[in-house]
Amino acid sequence: MLTYISDRLLHPVSVFAVFYIALLFLCYDAIHFPPYWDSVLGLFAEATWLADHDFDYMALAYEQSGYVAGGPRVYFFSIYPSLQALLMIGFGNASRFLLFNHLLTFGYAAATLAAFYYLLRVRVGTALALLGAIALMVHPLFRAQAEAINMEMPLLAATSIGILLTIRGHHLWGAVFAVAAMAVKPFGIIGVVALLIYHLVDREQGLRRDRAALSLLGLA
Numbered sequence: 001m002l003t004y005i006s007d008r009l010l011h012p013v014s015v016f017a018v019f020y021i022a023l024l025f026l027c028y029d030a031i032h033f034p035p036y037w038d039s040v041l042g043l044f045a046e047a048t049w050l051a052d053h054d055f056d057y058m059a060l061a062y063e064q065s066g067y068v069a070g071g072p073r074v075y076f077f078s079i080y081p082s083l084q085a086l087l088m089i090g091f092g093n094a095s096r097f098l099l100f101n102h103l104l105t106f107g108y109a110a111a112t113l114a115a116f117y118y119l120l121r122v123r124v125g126t127a128l129a130l131l132g133a134i135a136l137m138v139h140p141l142f143r144a145q146a147e148a149i150n151m152e153m154p155l156l157a158a159t160s161i162g163i164l165l166t167i168r169g170h171h172l173w174g175a176v177f178a179v180a181a182m183a184v185k186p187f188g189i190i191g192v193v194a195l196l197i198y199h200l201v202d203r204e205q206g207l208r209r210d211r212a213a214l215s216l217l218g219l220a
Contacts (some may be wrong), residue, residue: 005033009018012114015117016110018087019117020106020107023110023137024106026137026138031103033102033148039150040072042211043150044081045071046073046074047084047088048085049064051085051088057076062146065165075151078183078184078186080185087101101149102147105154106146107147108153108156108157109146111157113133113136113137114133115157115163116132116133117129117159117169118164120132120133122167143145154181155181156181158184159178160192160212162174163191166195166213170183171199172216175195175212175213175214176216179192179220182220189220195217196214200214
């Protein structure tokens with residue numbers, strides 16, 4: 001019975017839910033914060049332009065200047081400005097838009113913490129893994145990113161899940177999440193390269209078994 005209860009409590013959905021609720025309490029004061037600094041000059045400069053110009057990607061690519069020149073073409077190869085532009089149009093209300101974005105970002109942060117917990121548990125056991133995940137959750141840098149509406153949390157969540165899936169043997173899905181991280185922000189290439197090297201040097205798995213994952217990572 002104790003084993004059954006423990007397995008239920010440590011189920012991925014339960015772990016995610018616990019971290020999500022904890023983040024709601026920890027970061028509640030920020031739940032209506034608007035974007036600021038880099039997020040305004042980067043992500044939302046492009047998202048606002050896309051929303052105001054009917055997603056004219058050709059004009060964005062060839063007629064608008066980039067970040068250094070103060071233009072809106074900042075993350076042209078990212079899907080996230082387009083997602084934010086769709087949310088702006090869909091909600092049409094700043095308060096609801098901000099609330100949804102913060103709840104979404106808390107979800108990315110909770111997913112990151114859950115993945116980090118499971119990665120640690122492989123090496124240090126349940127108790128220390130839980131303490132490690134809590135330490136990450138309250139770390140000022142992590143908390144600041146969890147409270148901001150930016151691209152770092154979805155990038156980190158997708159990369160962490162990709163690593164976790166890969167070491168658990170779900171190589172293709174691990175590659176999919178790593179590529180998704182790169183689609184959110186180009187810096188996700190770090191995770192893609194890391195997993196590609198992992199597959200190339202881990203001869204015990206065999207390249208034949210990892211062909212689909214290797215192809216996807218190599219293409220990215």
